Amino acid sequence: MQTLTLGPITIDRIVELERWPFAPAEMFPDITDEQVTAALRSLGEEHVDPRGRRIVLGIQTYLVRAPGLTVLLDTGNGNDKHRPALRAHHMFHTAYLDRLRARGVRPDDIDVVVSTHLHPDHCGWNTRLSGDTWVPTFPNARYLFARDEFAPLEASFESRPEDPLAADLARTFEDSVLPVVKAGQAAVVDTPHTILSAGDVRITMRSAPGHTRGHVVVEIEAGGRYAVAAGDVIHHPLQFADLDLAQGGDHDRARAAATRRELCEWCVDHDAVVLTAHFAGPGVGRIVRAGDGYRFAWPES
Numbered sequence: 015m016q017t018l019t020l021g022p023i024t025i026d027r028i029v030e031l032e033r034w035p036f037a038p039a040e041m042f043p044d045i046t047d048e049q050v051t052a053a054l055r056s057l058g059e060e061h062v063d064p065r066g067r068r069i070v071l072g073i074q075t076y077l078v079r080a081p082g083l084t085v086l087l088d089t090g091n092g093n094d095k096h097r098p099a100l101r102a103h104h105m106f107h108t109a110y111l112d113r114l115r116a117r118g119v120r121p122d123d124i125d126v127v128v129s130t131h132l133h134p135d136h137c138g139w140n141t142r143l144s145g146d147t148w149v150p151t152f153p154n155a156r157y158l159f160a161r162d163e164f165a166p167l168e169a170s171f172e173s174r175p176e177d178p179l180a181a182d183l184a185r186t187f188e189d190s191v192l193p194v195v196k197a198g199q200a201a202v203v204d205t206p207h208t209i210l211s212a213g214d215v216r217i218t219m220r221s222a223p224g225h226t227r228g229h230v231v232v233e234i235e236a237g238g239r240y241a242v243a244a245g246d247v248i249h250h251p252l253q254f255a256d257l258d259l260a261q262g263g264d265h266d267r268a269r270a271a272a273t274r275r276e277l278c279e280w281c282v283d284h285d286a287v288v289l290t291a292h293f294a295g296p297g298v299g300r301i302v303r304a305g306d307g308y309r310f311a312w313p314e315s
């Protein structure tokens with residue numbers, strides 16, 4: 015994606031992983047063969063791999079440079095993270111920080127880090143290994159966590175869960191959140207939370223629950239134009255054909271589907287650029303009405 019400019023704000027996509035393939039039922043437990051075939055036809059091989067009939071996602075984060083404030087929205091999966099149950103998240107080794115530097119930003123330059131939620135692929139680069147210790151990757155940043163997201167995960171971590179999936183999420187708290195708290199760099203906030211408000215520029219964390227209890231989206235407004243970091247409200251463009259299609263990790267499927275519809279409505283009303291966490295290809299675009307529903311409009315290339 016080209017750098018996106020909204021008034022005095024620039025937004026760059028920082029890709030952690032270009033292609034992250036999954037068996038369709040692993041990503042969307044109720045998906046039908048017909049839906050996979052229709053998605054391949056309408057979206058192409060960039061989004062559905064025809065050989066293994068795999069759903070293709072990516073992992074990406076967004077660098078937002080506003081006057082006086084450099085913000086990172088989501089931090090991807092991170093390197094060296096041990097995830098024995100969540101195998102798709104296990105032991106990444108990517109050049110993510112080099113890609114950030116290639117955009118002219120060093121870890122020291124980041125002022126604020128926001129995670130849309132605390133699944134491993136959204137807070138992983140919060141920390142990095144230094145020797146055998148996890149340390150904050152962004153030493154000068156304030157890391158913002160929504161209270162409704164932070165508190166249940168902290169409680170789960172403290173209960174030392176034995177269930178393998180819950181244990182991997184607790185491990186995520188331990189290696190990607192707790193070191194930030196111990197460094198005094200964490201701020202647990204109630205939503206909506208204003209990150210920046212100056213002139214006609216606003217950056218806001220807003221509650222968007224369903225995928226997780228405390229999931230947030232981050233709305234960016236500048237000069238009457240809008241963008242939104244959507245996190246895991248939507249995972250793949252095939253979901254526009256069936257907004258009720260639940261993702262395997264959804265905490266509350268009905269709430270997640272309602273939030274997806276609310277996001278679509280808001281984006282159409284505001285002609286907002288959607289900064290997706292997981293769409294392969296360009297990763298960003300606009301949501302437009304199509305019949306009774308919506309479709310994704312990719313940027314003109």
Ligand SMILES: [Zn+2]
Nearest residue numbers: 133135246291
């Ligand atoms: Zn995710």
